[in-house]
Amino acid sequence: MAGPGDGDGWAPLDPDLGREPRRNPQPSGPEPVPEGVRPPPAAWPPNPAQPPAAGQPYGPGRPQVQGYAPGTPYWGGAPAQPPGADHLGPYAPGYGIHAAKRPWTVETPKAAPFHRLARNEAHRWWRPLAGTFGIAALGMALAIGLLIVGVIVQVVVTGETPDTSGTDTDAIFGDQTADLAYNLGSLALFLPVTLGAAWLVQRRRPGTLSSVAGRLRRRWLLACSGLAILFCAVSYGTSIVASTAIDDQSGGDEHWVGWGRFIAPAIVIILLVPFQSAAEEYAFRGWMLQAVGACTLENARSRVGRAFSVVFRTPWPGIVVGSALFTAGHGYTGWGILDIFAFGAVAAWLTVRTGGLEAGIALHVLNNLMAFLGPAAIGQLDIEQGSVPWQLVVADIVPMLLYAAAVTWVARRMRVQRVTAGPGDGAAPLTAATAPAHAS
Numbered sequence: 001m002a003g004p005g006d007g008d009g010w011a012p013l014d015p016d017l018g019r020e021p022r023r024n025p026q027p028s029g030p031e032p033v034p035e036g037v038r039p040p041p042a043a044w045p046p047n048p049a050q051p052p053a054a055g056q057p058y059g060p061g062r063p064q065v066q067g068y069a070p071g072t073p074y075w076g077g078a079p080a081q082p083p084g085a086d087h088l089g090p091y092a093p094g095y096g097i098h099a100a101k102r103p104w105t106v107e108t109p110k111a112a113p114f115h116r117l118a119r120n121e122a123h124r125w126w127r128p129l130a131g132t133f134g135i136a137a138l139g140m141a142l143a144i145g146l147l148i149v150g151v152i153v154q155v156v157v158t159g160e161t162p163d164t165s166g167t168d169t170d171a172i173f174g175d176q177t178a179d180l181a182y183n184l185g186s187l188a189l190f191l192p193v194t195l196g197a198a199w200l201v202q203r204r205r206p207g208t209l210s211s212v213a214g215r216l217r218r219r220w221l222l223a224c225s226g227l228a229i230l231f232c233a234v235s236y237g238t239s240i241v242a243s244t245a246i247d248d249q250s251g252g253d254e255h256w257v258g259w260g261r262f263i264a265p266a267i268v269i270i271l272l273v274p275f276q277s278a279a280e281e282y283a284f285r286g287w288m289l290q291a292v293g294a295c296t297l298e299n300a301r302s303r304v305g306r307a308f309s310v311v312f313r314t315p316w317p318g319i320v321v322g323s324a325l326f327t328a329g330h331g332y333t334g335w336g337i338l339d340i341f342a343f344g345a346v347a348a349w350l351t352v353r354t355g356g357l358e359a360g361i362a363l364h365v366l367n368n369l370m371a372f373l374g375p376a377a378i379g380q381l382d383i384e385q386g387s388v389p390w391q392l393v394v395a396d397i398v399p400m401l402l403y404a405a406a407v408t409w410v411a412r413r414m415r416v417q418r419v420t421a422g423p424g425d426g427a428a429p430l431t432a433a434t435a436p437a438h439a440s
Contacts, residue, residue: 105205110423114212114355115293115315117420122203128291131201135287139193143186147172150182176381180372181268188275194282209286211356212420220354220416224362227406231363232370235399242395257379265376273372277364278357284326284344285351285360292318319348336388339396343367346400350407355418359407363400 106122118128154162154173162173172179195206207214256262297309311317323344330340347360371383411418 104203105199106203108204108208108214108420110420112212112420113315113418114352115289115318116296116313117208117212118198118202118204118290118294119296120202120204123294125295127202128294131197131287132291134201135190135193135197135283139190142189142193146186146189147182150178154178177265177268180265180381181272184268184272184276188272188279190283191275191279194279194287197287209282209290209357211358211417213356213417217356217358217416220356220411220414221358221362223410223414224359224407225366227403227410228362228366230406231399231403232366234402235367235396236370238395238399239392242389242391245391246389254378256377261379262377265381266373269369269372269376273368274365277368278361280326280329281347281357281360281364284322285348286357288322288325289315289318289348289351292321315348315352319345319352322348331385332388334387335390335393336386339388339393342397342400346404350404353408353418354411354416356416359411363403 106120108117109120112119150173151162154160162171172182195209198204198206198209205214207216210216292312293315296313297305298313300306300309323341326344327337327340330336332340347363350359350363351357372381375381375383
């Protein structure tokens with residue numbers, strides 16, 4: 001037959017008819033790559049400039065990988081993300097999509113006052129309790145460690161163990177200046193412990209313990225320090241007036257001890273009192289105020305629970321609890337308890353009113369510098385606690401109230417931020433000048 005086909009319309013017979021059929025026929029092109037073997041970049045695709053048609057696999061028997069741009073080899077390189085796929089996270093070289101690692105700290109609540117900064121999305125009822133007991137335990141452990149280190153240093157330097165056999169039962173190292181340094185330093189250790197508890201236990205930035213701005217506002221702290229100096233001057237004057245009304249006056253032989261005996265204790269006081277005072281503010285007006293403020297009972301369903309929730313959303317439970325614990329840490333009795341409690345309550349109220357610890361820190365530091373340096377000038381390095389006449393308590397509380405009034409007025413003039421930023425972009429934070437009167 002001469003034609004390409006036979007007369008009945010059939011195609012010519014296959015010349016390979018009768019031979020063994022080829023298995024796994026492959027299309028024309030490069031040799032197939034076995035499964036699991038990574039092809040060389042030059043082997044596939046033959047021409048990366050010409051992307052395959054929609055749905056066409058990138059290789060023999062390989063499905064198209066979702067999220068990879070056509071024409072991009074899927075065995076390496078950073079593929080282009082499809083539009084609207086930012087939520088999938090960053091692409092990594094290789095197969096699949098790797099989710100972005102979530103940071104440890106959670107976001108600060110929006111438009112929240114200072115006492116509610118610990119109620120974030122990571123808050124659970126046990127976190128404030130665990131943090132409080134953790135701060136107390138770790139702080140005491142570090143204080144004991146500091147004592148051991150101090151004894152070792154004294155033995156190495158002097159070759160003798162501390163002599164505490166004298167009449168002073170509170171002596172630690174047998175030297176008043178060393179004892180003062182230890183007492184102040186052991187309290188200062190609670191500062192990093194408290195900051196660490198906010199990060200580790202409550203999963204928030206430690207700066208939220210300082211203020212609603214997430215940091216210690218230095219300009220506002222400087223302004224409060226100036227007002228605290230005026231407080232010390234007024235307090236000194238009122239204490240002199242009150243002492244004249246007290247019949248039982250002692251200490252007529254008090255005199256200046258001289259620079260030789262004063263300079264060493266003064267250096268210790270000036271260096272350590274700021275850290276000791278700041279540590280107490282962070283613990284009682286920072287951590288404790290926010291720990292109680294996080295327990296708002298807002299999910300309570302009973303009538304009693306809802307009634308308590310109205311109270312616990314205010315800062316007053318935290319102010320009372322923190323001030324009570326602050327008072328318990330001192331050895332005053334009688335009217336002296338009222339004096340310490342009033343000091344803690346005024347500092348806590350100013351913390352909420354101004355949105356940060358700056359006013360309380362300035363008041364505490366300047367007050368303690370005056371309280372320690374004054375007795376040190378006459379040779380008394382241990383602060384005598386116990387019963388305090390009511391006249392001296394009144395002489396101390398009145399300057400505190402004047403200081404609180406002055407700080408509040410200056411905060412309004414300086415438009416100090418008192419709550420965190422709002423939920424919207426560019427939302428202006430509430431300041432002391434724009435806040436309603438009932439917001440505190």
